[in-house]
Amino acid sequence: MAERGTLTAEHLEQLKSIVGAEYVFTDEESFQKYGRDETENLLFYPEVVVKPRTTEEISAIMRLCHENYIPVTPRGAGTGLSGGALPHLGGVLISTERLNSILEIDERNLQVTTEPGVITEILQTAVREKGLFYPPDPSSRGSCFIGGNIAENSGGPKAVKYGVVRDYVLNLEVVLPTGEVIWTGSNVLKNSTGYNLTQLMVGSEGTLGIVTKIVLRLIPHPKFDLLMLVPFQSLEKAGEAVSAIFRAGFTPSALELVEIDALRIVSAFVDSSAVPLTPDTEAHLIIEVDGNHMETLMAEMEAIAGLLTEYECGEIYFADDAQQKAELWKMRRRVAEAVKIAGYTIEEDTVVPRADLPALIRGVKAIGANYNFHAVCYGHAGDGNLHIRIKKEGTVNSQDDPEVVAGLRDLFALVYDLKGTISGEHGIGLIQKGFMDIVFNETQFRLMRSIKKVFDPHNILNAGKIFDA
DSSP states (O other): OOOOOOOOHHHHHHHHHHHOGGGEEOSHHHHHHHTOOSSTTOOOOOSEEEOOOSHHHHHHHHHHHHHHTOOEEEESSSOOSSSTTOOTTOSEEEEOTTOOOEEEEETTTTEEEEOTTSBHHHHHHHHHTTTEEOOOOOTTTTTOBHHHHHHHTOOOTTHHHHOOGGGTEEEEEEEOTTSOEEEOSOSSSOOOSSSOHHHHHTTSTTSSOEEEEEEEEOEEOOSEEEEEEEEESOHHHHHHHHHHHHHTTOOOSEEEEEEHHHHHHHHHHHTOOSSOOOTTOOEEEEEEEEESOHHHHHHHHHHHHHHHGGGTBOOOEEOOSHHHHHHHHHHHHTHHHHHHHTTOOEEEEEEOOGGGHHHHHHHHHHHHHHHTOEEEEEEEGGGTEEEEEEEBTTBOSGGGOHHHHHHHHHHHHHHHHTTOBSBSSSOOTTTSGGGGGGTOOHHHHHHHHHHHHHHOTTOOBSTTSSSOO
């Protein structure tokens, strides 16, 4: 930052007058809680934690900080994996946890209006009770906030068929870094009126504004779904099978890959034997189809199963009931948590064209061997989004080990060579920005920095995330 103001006792009193003294925190426990998220093992203390309840309160906080050049870090549930909510410059941390109301479910227009602090799964459950469906479902959906999903343009398993958060956002109320409040669009399905500020905000990682209200489009909820688990003797064959499914004309509602090391870890972690762990298996695919006609779905599953026999798969396991489906999804959704506890503290979020997954998997293993770290792979194979968890003895943060940094540069260079990019859904935040030069040139950086300056002339809002000013 070119300039940075100092948070004073007077500023603290002003914050208390805006939100109430009971929602302004300067204690050690709060700093410990809000100074970290799920990114590796990083901790940065803010100077104060503030918990506003309304758009107007956030606007007043931003005006105060803008006028005094005080850094501000917006935060949702703290489930991020790229350091986007870490207050590395100190200053004011604004938690959106009190903006937690679903304001309206519009059944006539298939829309929902919500505040950003609503947990994603709670939103999904509320609209499903009306027969409606909001598909984006990150693994942390039971704890992450919808506002954080907007900031990161989250995806999840359903993205392969239904798309990511960006595909469902119609309109946003946003507090700008100056304290001004705008709506970015309108509550319509088509909009060719001026620049698309709504889509600019989605995925901007809280660097351009703080979202305070969200209008999402919904779709009718499918009536049925079927799920199967398919073991493979090699990671490469599993990757090849993914591309083959789509080339054959099928579009699963989820297509997830988990390699055997990760499966062993998560099976022990959740004490489950739902997935058979045989010595000759290297990976499993979890394949789901959904729709409104059970006969069609069963025919699709049978055809996919027949296709997979050409790729050295083992015995296919069909989930017969809701409990078996839930058990399989529980294991998939808790893989990241399990492998992190097992020492795989560094997570990368690469994405390549799905047909190039085998090349990426081969490259991951070779780079790990070359740089003396072990990697496990899992993720949304249906859209080419592979999560790579890394463990290196004695290293807990990716920035602390020059050998890991060098290995990551090789990994991201491989991803770029495969026509992919370095983050599919976790964002760049704090820890990935050092690798942005692999995928962007100086002209692209200039354009992004110019956009940032227009929105945030004093560079106070989540400054130093994605790129340095």
